[in-house]
Amino acid sequence: MALFIKQLTIIGVGLIGGSLARALKDRDMVGEVVGVNRTRRSLDTALELGVIDRATNDVVEGVKGSTMVLVATPVRSIPKVIEDSISGLSPGTVITDAGSVKGALVDKCEAILQPHDVHFVGSHPVAGTEHSGVASSFSTLFEGSRTVITPTKNTPSDALQQVRLVWEAAGSIVEIMDPHHHDRVLAATSHLPHLMAYNIVNTLSDLEDDIRAEVFRYASGGFRDFTRIASSDPTMWRDICLENRGAILDMLNRFRKDLDKLSVQIETGNEDALYGIFARSKHTRERVLEERKK
Amino acid sequence: MALFIKQLTIIGVGLIGGSLARALKDRDMVGEVVGVNRTRRSLDTALELGVIDRATNDVVEGVKGSTMVLVATPVRSIPKVIEDSISGLSPGTVITDAGSVKGALVDKCEAILQPHDVHFVGSHPVAGTEHSGVASSFSTLFEGSRTVITPTKNTPSDALQQVRLVWEAAGSIVEIMDPHHHDRVLAATSHLPHLMAYNIVNTLSDLEDDIRAEVFRYASGGFRDFTRIASSDPTMWRDICLENRGAILDMLNRFRKDLDKLSVQIETGNEDALYGIFARSKHTRERVLEERKK
Numbered sequence: 260m261a262l263f264i265k266q267l268t269i270i271g272v273g274l275i276g277g278s279l280a281r282a283l284k285d286r287d288m289v290g291e292v293v294g295v296n297r298t299r300r301s302l303d304t305a306l307e308l309g310v311i312d313r314a315t316n317d318v319v320e321g322v323k324g325s326t327m328v329l330v331a332t333p334v335r336s337i338p339k340v341i342e343d344s345i346s347g348l349s350p351g352t353v354i355t356d357a358g359s360v361k362g363a364l365v366d367k368c369e370a371i372l373q374p375h376d377v378h379f380v381g382s383h384p385v386a387g388t389e390h391s392g393v394a395s396s397f398s399t400l401f402e403g404s405r406t407v408i409t410p411t412k413n414t415p416s417d418a419l420q421q422v423r424l425v426w427e428a429a430g431s432i433v434e435i436m437d438p439h440h441h442d443r444v445l446a447a448t449s450h451l452p453h454l455m456a457y458n459i460v461n462t463l464s465d466l467e468d469d470i471r472a473e474v475f476r477y478a479s480g481g482f483r484d485f486t487r488i489a490s491s492d493p494t495m496w497r498d499i500c501l502e503n504r505g506a507i508l509d510m511l512n513r514f515r516k517d518l519d520k521l522s523v524q525i526e527t528g529n530e531d532a533l534y535g536i537f538a539r540s541k542h543t544r545e546r547v548l549e550e551r552k553k
Numbered sequence: 554m555a556l557f558i559k560q561l562t563i564i565g566v567g568l569i570g571g572s573l574a575r576a577l578k579d580r581d582m583v584g585e586v587v588g589v590n591r592t593r594r595s596l597d598t599a600l601e602l603g604v605i606d607r608a609t610n611d612v613v614e615g616v617k618g619s620t621m622v623l624v625a626t627p628v629r630s631i632p633k634v635i636e637d638s639i640s641g642l643s644p645g646t647v648i649t650d651a652g653s654v655k656g657a658l659v660d661k662c663e664a665i666l667q668p669h670d671v672h673f674v675g676s677h678p679v680a681g682t683e684h685s686g687v688a689s690s691f692s693t694l695f696e697g698s699r700t701v702i703t704p705t706k707n708t709p710s711d712a713l714q715q716v717r718l719v720w721e722a723a724g725s726i727v728e729i730m731d732p733h734h735h736d737r738v739l740a741a742t743s744h745l746p747h748l749m750a751y752n753i754v755n756t757l758s759d760l761e762d763d764i765r766a767e768v769f770r771y772a773s774g775g776f777r778d779f780t781r782i783a784s785s786d787p788t789m790w791r792d793i794c795l796e797n798r799g800a801i802l803d804m805l806n807r808f809r810k811d812l813d814k815l816s817v818q819i820e821t822g823n824e825d826a827l828y829g830i831f832a833r834s835k836h837t838r839e840r841v842l843e844e845r846k847k
Contacts, residue, residue, distance in 0.1 A: 440764070447757050447768045452779050455749050458815055460834040462808045463741050470734070474741045475841050483841070484778060485746050490838035493831035500819045500827050511816050514756045515809070521752055522805050525794045533794050537787035540754040543769075544784035547777070550769045 262424040268325040276331035277396030282429035295321035319347035334358040334498040350376035360502040361438040378418035381409040402430030409438040446506035456488035562619040570625035571690025576723035589615035613641035628652040628792040644670035654796040655732040672712035675703040696724030703732040740800035750782040
């Protein structure tokens with residue numbers, strides 16, 4: 260099944276939306292790309308850069324005539340954006356998104372669209388840089404990255420297949436996962452590490468003046484990595500916390516229990532326990548590297 | 554003042570000791586390098602690789618005739634190693650180390666050496682890779698890195714100057730700091746981030762089988778960075794925790810308080826507070842990047 264999308268609408272033309280448009284255009288897999296944004300500025304930039312062919316602030320206008328729609332707006336706005344677009348959508352249209360949280364979101368979007376015979380297939384492209392905005396987009400962003408697609412029992416197989424082909428065309432490796440399971444996996448692999456990086460950076464920002472100056476100037480190894488990890492879009496992370504609250508709180512609680520144990524071992528100077536904690540983590544690293552070779 | 558060391562002894566010929574020997578040899582700044590290790594194996598490797606010129610298991614034998622000694626063994630063993638070497642040391646010799654903790658260690662080593670008119674000058678080369686051992690050493694490890702030197706009121710200025718020249722010769726940027734202040738700065742910039750990375754990796758290793766498999770296979774973005782950060786030598790990290798206990802526990806407590814606040818904001822769904830937390834961290838990142846330009 261070859262992919263050619265006559266008209267693709269991208270709602271939210273930023274890093275992700277812009278990069279997907281570029282990737283599909285580069286590979287001649289799309290006819291016209293219509294960009295929808297609330298503000299005019301990023302649409303103008305997107306037009307200038309040739310990322311989109313037509314621009315509108317009107318979401319109903321924007322989706323008219325498209326058989327495929329990507330909603331690449333912040334996670335929490337997705338159901339509302341989809342609701343607003345309904346009167347422009349034709350039956351059979353496939354809508355996907357790029358949100359980092361899937362469970363409840365997929366349920367909501369499906370419920371909104373099913374009565375209109377429009378198919379929602381959740382996507383989470385696990386890609387990005389610390390930059391945002393369409394000016395930072397580039398056609399190879401997804402190459403070699405993973406995209407999780409989260410169909411439900413209601414997803415028609417050809418709608419799933421179309422969404423799969425879109426991400427594969429952009430160079431991504433597609434993985435199929437249950438939406439709620441996706442949220443637990445991401446809470447562990449992405450949300451927990453990012454939140455702890457944010458937490459470290461903020462803890463260090465609160466240090467007394469005398470030492471903070473040096474901490475910032477220094478910013479060697481570990482700390483530099485952490486400030487990079489903890490510098491993505493604040494709106495995105497706020498939304499992730501609100502939308503994936505349950506799985507995130509579970510991970511934070513597990514983390515805190517381990518942190519308490521570690522503190523006790525340091526406080527009591529338990530040499531063997533400390534060695535065990537660090538040796539175990541090193542061993543995990545080796546297993547992760549092995550898994551990635553497969 | 555040009556640097557040429559007729560005979561340099563390196564006790565603990567691993568990644569750091571080996572890389573310094575290579576750097577000084579490459580620049581013709583050293584005559585003979587004597588390597589001392591407890592086990593024979595790494596000495597044989599070091600000899601084969603040309604990192605050292607002479608090898609011995611006997612620390613007294615090893616330091617004889619050297620005017621400069623680097624002790625690059627795990628932090629906690631340094632005072633003992635120095636004590637064992639005393640009968641081989643000549644007055645006026647300068648000893649430095651490569652330990653990641655300085656405060657109490659510097660006090661101890663000074664106290665041991667002062668009666669023998671040997672000068673201890675603490676060094677902490679902030680460099681390294683996740684690999685250890687002399688086979689991983691290379692002459693450019695220190696290029697562009699920072700080395701903190703921690704003199705005290707007892708340090709003769711020419712001893713300090715010699716140690717400074719050694720690290721600068723290896724390509725490092727030298728910074729002078731009070732030993733105890735060093736420990737607080739490092740607890741913040743290096744120890745806290747590393748320990749939290751270890752903690753995350755161990756928390757995830759404890760997940761139930763069904764999700765852990767995916768977490769490991771996935772190991773995308775954040776998590777992969779963390780397993781790399783959390784894969785250094787377990788002995789080194791055990792020693793850092795034991796030797797820098799006070800400053801580390803202080804940082805862990807600050808971190809935990811912030812973590813508790815973050816958890817509450819997520820639990821109560823406080824949108825504005827969450828946005829503030831993430832925006833603040835992004836702002837810190839920008840300040841860190843600015844500081845580094847200076």
